Amino acid sequence: MITPKILQGTRDFLPRDMAKRDFVMNQIKSVFVRFGYDTVETPAIEYAETLLGKYGDEGSKLIYRFHDNGGRDIALRYDQTVPFARLVAMNWQELPMPFKRYQISKVWRADRPAKGRYREFTQCDIDIIGTQNLLAEAEIAKVMAEVFQALGFKNVAIKFNSRRLMNSVLERLNIPREIQTIVLRTLDKLDKVGLEAVQNELNGVMEPAVATRLLTFLDSRGNNEEKIERLQTFDVQEIREFLEKSRLFGIPEGVLEFDPCLARGLDYYTGIIFEAFLKDVAIGAVCAGGRFDDLCGLFSEESFSGVGVAFGFDRLVVGMEQLELLKAVSLNAQVLVTYFDENTLPKALATLNELQRANINTEMYFEPTPLNKQFKYAAKKEIPFVLIVGPDEVKRDEVTIKVMKTGKQKTIPANQAASYLTGYTS
């Protein structure tokens, strides 16, 4: 006999977990669908060469990679962007352009597991490719806002910045290419470590006067307009146009926060970048992404500019748990029909058939055990109603309905059970 165990960083999900996860998933999907996004799927296993070299040295080490029986070099999906780029490179002539799609699937990372860091987890992406119009950025921002609203989050911040603008600032101040990455990474920490610490760190790599000027431009105090004002001498048209188009989409006032220090790690972003946060839950960004100039560069001579974000599905679930937004999620069964004995079984099953026809999720207990055991089963499955079909009920063509929450029972004519319960379960 083997001691059953699972790999660290992977998880089993029991019915209660799954009910919550399915609820969150369906809410997210319903927003994507409302904006006309269709979905695509790519395999979990790809040729390793498709994925390698796309995620930096750090990333490549975390790819699950192996040889199959035929000696092929195989890898597990690491994110959804690279396989999507490969799919587009192979199928772009069949796709509508601009092409927008959502994609939700598992990804795997050979990472050291930690709290909130998994080896197998779910990603939730939307991307719009084949257009440079800032309407695309605005739509992405609107979808983010709508997802947060659909999940019940009231207090969110969608931070954004422009890589293009940031590059102009770095250029004007003659900050050499070699240290730009360090500078961006330092600026990105402003929120966490504060102005002084950032200034000190910058002083280590550039003249203090330059660092001061840089921080004057990128000062993130005040409202969006004030921050844009401080950057007046640069081309801020992109920022203004994005904000205006977002306003037309009806994104609630105050949700979009221009953050001139926001940098985002990945090199391939070239325009507007996003990071969204739940202000009431300290869990890091729950959604992030941005504009990239060429999605398929490594796979195709066709060039596809686009913009997209990935929602951190697991973080959203954790956030909802913490804010108690998942308390009303119910399991599937609404009614349990009891099993008294073989004589009452025909009537019990006839009742079950009728309830199911009325679209009430109904199950029969599988054994003619004492009622108490059947009630316990209903309680464990969180089934709100138990329908007792015993010999007395059968004799009088009735059923007894027990409301599990209150313990109250009521006997009604059998043929009224469906209409009676429809009121409570739909």
Next chain:
Amino acid sequence: MITPKILQGTRDFLPRDMAKRDFVMNQIKSVFVRFGYDTVETPAIEYAETLLGKYGDEGSKLIYRFHDNGGRDIALRYDQTVPFARLVAMNWQELPMPFKRYQISKVWRADRPAKGRYREFTQCDIDIIGTQNLLAEAEIAKVMAEVFQALGFKNVAIKFNSRRLMNSVLERLNIPREIQTIVLRTLDKLDKVGLEAVQNELNGVMEPAVATRLLTFLDSRGNNEEKIERLQTFDVQEIREFLEKSRLFGIPEGVLEFDPCLARGLDYYTGIIFEAFLKDVAIGAVCAGGRFDDLCGLFSEESFSGVGVAFGFDRLVVGMEQLELLKAVSLNAQVLVTYFDENTLPKALATLNELQRANINTEMYFEPTPLNKQFKYAAKKEIPFVLIVGPDEVKRDEVTIKVMKTGKQKTIPANQAASYLTGYTS
């Protein structure tokens, strides 16, 4: 640049494929849910020892297996039964008993790809564990019948047999254990190769007189009652009780076919076994399974008898395609709002916001290109309605609705667009 390619036996699914697959998936799930099934999920990656030795020599060779960065011996999910058994062994005290669950996920097999045989495909399982009552078998049969009905299949056969009964027949005829597997496999081919071929093959391993008696008992001609009659001298109570309970569940007459030769490959079945077929599509079994005495034997000292079946999701999709049951499936976007220029954009987006609030899946085209290009986009995305918001419309506070199927256009007051379209899109 890399030539983009995918592994043989794996597939990309584009929006049209996904719309169909999602439709089929949702129909199947809706039946499971109506019977009160909840769902669980296990990781795609497991310790190899969890899976090895559970699928016979043949199966073990087809497991994708590798070492991770930490030297752990890892394997990809090969089916959903073994990981489910592991999950139950680890969590049975938390689960309701009897426990019924559905599970839908990808599985991987390092198989030689062929038409209809994939290295990555979707399995759809239901199982009921923790009860020996034949009501469980009957419910499984009913769920199968309901799934086929929900998918639109009119002409189906759910074949069943009893392993217990078959074993009694083999025992009475003194057919030695060593050849039982061969005998079962031979009998299983009766449908395909005919009586004579089977008799000849059996003559090779047993006395022709014994083979003749065997085939008299297991003759599959006639209706269920006639076949049961021929086995009268055995214990056919299990078959009768299963049929009676299935009748009470309201499974349509003629769907359940007792097939005394049905054997099913896997050794672990111990009672009723199932194989279901679409009579109008030659594609093999679309659902199969049966009763097993002990799900968790290899992981736990707790013993869980159960019954379950797996639906072949890909085969069901192929069957529906062939019978043209997927023609009505639509993509997500219902309305495209045109983008004329920056002056009309505010009104266009206001209209989009309003339609979305009315739960109409609506998107804006992303570029102010000539209308013809926008119409082509709508056609490619199969969007039924295009809403034209040009300068004339804006001036008069109107919108023009173009019905893509007929090409007809109609101009109406802007504030009537949502109610006008709701009638067509819901």
